[in-house]
Amino acid sequence: xxxxxxxxxxxxxxxxxxxxxxxxxxxxxxxxxxxxxxxxxxxxxxxxxxxxxxxxxxxxxxxxxxxxxxxxxxxxxxxxxxxxxxxxxxxxxxxxxxxxxxxxxxxxxxxxxxxxxx
Amino acid sequence: xxxxxxxxxxxxxxxxxxxxxxxxxxxxxxxxxxxxxxxxxxxxxxxxxxxxxxxxxxxxxxxxxxxxxxxxxxxxxxxxxxxxxxxxxxxxxxxxxxxxxxxxxxxxxxxxxxxxxxxxxxxxxxxxxxxxxxxxxxxxxxxxxxxxxxxxxxxxxxxxxxxxxxxxxxxxxxxxxxxxxxxxxxxxxxxxxxxxxxxxxxxxxxxxxxxxxxxxxxxxxxxxxxxxx
Amino acid sequence: xxxxxxxxxxxxxxxxxxxxxxxxxxxxxxxxxxxxxxxxxxxxxxxxxxxxxxxxxxxxxxxxxxxxxxxxxxxxxxxxxxxxx
Numbered sequence: 001x002x003x004x005x006x007x008x009x010x011x012x013x014x015x016x017x018x019x020x021x022x023x024x025x026x027x028x029x030x031x032x033x034x035x036x037x038x039x040x041x042x043x044x045x046x047x048x049x050x051x052x053x054x055x056x057x058x059x060x061x062x063x064x065x066x067x068x069x070x071x072x073x074x075x076x077x078x079x080x081x082x083x084x085x086x087x088x089x090x091x092x093x094x095x096x097x098x099x100x101x102x103x104x105x106x107x108x109x110x111x112x113x114x115x116x117x118x
Numbered sequence: 119x120x121x122x123x124x125x126x127x128x129x130x131x132x133x134x135x136x137x138x139x140x141x142x143x144x145x146x147x148x149x150x151x152x153x154x155x156x157x158x159x160x161x162x163x164x165x166x167x168x169x170x171x172x173x174x175x176x177x178x179x180x181x182x183x184x185x186x187x188x189x190x191x192x193x194x195x196x197x198x199x200x201x202x203x204x205x206x207x208x209x210x211x212x213x214x215x216x217x218x219x220x221x222x223x224x225x226x227x228x229x230x231x232x233x234x235x236x237x238x239x240x241x242x243x244x245x246x247x248x249x250x251x252x253x254x255x256x257x258x259x260x261x262x263x264x265x266x267x268x269x270x271x272x273x274x275x276x277x278x279x280x281x282x283x284x285x286x287x288x289x290x291x292x293x294x295x296x297x298x299x300x301x302x303x304x305x306x307x308x309x310x311x312x313x314x315x316x317x318x319x320x321x322x323x324x325x326x327x328x329x330x331x332x333x334x335x336x337x338x339x340x341x342x343x344x345x346x347x
Numbered sequence: 348x349x350x351x352x353x354x355x356x357x358x359x360x361x362x363x364x365x366x367x368x369x370x371x372x373x374x375x376x377x378x379x380x381x382x383x384x385x386x387x388x389x390x391x392x393x394x395x396x397x398x399x400x401x402x403x404x405x406x407x408x409x410x411x412x413x414x415x416x417x418x419x420x421x422x423x424x425x426x427x428x429x430x431x432x
Binding site for chain 2: 398399401402403406407410411414415418419421422425
């Protein structure tokens with residue numbers, strides 16, 4: 001199962017990279033960035049999985065004594081948790097920039113933004 | 119021609135990723151760090167049933183603080199960009215059915231968010247999830263009553279007070295506990311009960327309020343530039 | 348074994364959603380597909396024993412970010428209409 005998730009994550013990362021590099025519309029480039037984000041998260045969670053184990057929450061089913069042999073790795077999950085929230089902030093920031101750029105140039109096509117091109 | 123080069127670049131990227139996949143053989147046991155966190159004496163030191171919460175709030179609490187700071191910065195920049203709005207807005211009024219259903223649902227959704235972050239140390243959930251659920255209640259308010267003024271002051275105060283309490287509790291752990299963000303400044307309680315795990319539920323509740331207020335500010339920034347014609 | 352079949356199905360659906368989000372001409376459909384990708388990814392996280400991450404992804408990835416995309420799209424559409432007048 002973790003292999004399937006790993007392949008899916010890598011392919012989603014490559015799909016996002018393709019969208020970032022080929023699209024002309026800024027909104028579509030930002031969609032590509034958010035797809036790239038999701039792929040990275042899938043890869044990180046798949047790396048944390050341990051075969052046949054359960055979530056890192058100790059309750060009646062998983063007692064404190066046997067936690068060492070029954071739970072998956074909690075550290076990458078905690079990192080992904082914060083990464084998703086930051087991802088929303090960064091996406092919102094990029095969209096705000098895109099709105100500002102559209103207000104300046106009246107277009108969303110990246111080929112029209114030549115201000116720093118030489 | 120350009121697409122051809124991009125295909126070559128992406129194929130090279132795929133070849134670069136392939137060894138990562140090839141050398142991955144599926145974990146059979148926990149890594150060293152994770153087994154340190156899952157040991158019996160360390161679990162009893164923190165007393166939190168949800169180990170992800172323990173990692174987010176206590177062991178890697180400094181990361182969470184940095185993350186909340188980044189979120190605050192993005193909210194501030196977005197508010198700065200979208201603030202000036204001189205042209206007239208014309209927003210449609212919603213139908214009776216939608217507004218009545220929204221009035222019924224909003225308190226329930228906010229209650230669910232508060233439940234999620236208060237029980238963050240016992241069940242899946244916590245400040246970030248609860249904050250996101252609260253922000254989705256706020257988005258329902260913004261969609262259902264688009265012409266009502268948004269109370270910036272309340273959300274601003276809520277956000278700053280939660281941030282100050284978060285930093286204050288963390289520093290208190292450094293002063294009277296073992297180190298910065300130590301959770302043993304409050305009694306640890308019985309394992310698996312609501313009033314346990316020391317300062318973790320308190321800190322995570324304030325993180326939840328802060329995240330909810332920040333996401334609401336971002337959403338309101340985008341809503342304040344809308345118009346329907 | 349059952350989980351393996353479900354995860355393969357989910358992987359195919361996720362890749363299809365990524366394809367739709369990239370290829371689709373209509374930008375509204377592309378945004379919806381990106382949101383659906385997040386939703387199916389959250390089910391995959393649940394299978395990979397990460398309920399915390401699944402909750403966050405379901406609330407943020409498919410809820411809030413989709414709505415922000417639509418707000419921006421609406422703003423850009425109204426600005427275009429005003430420019431034409």
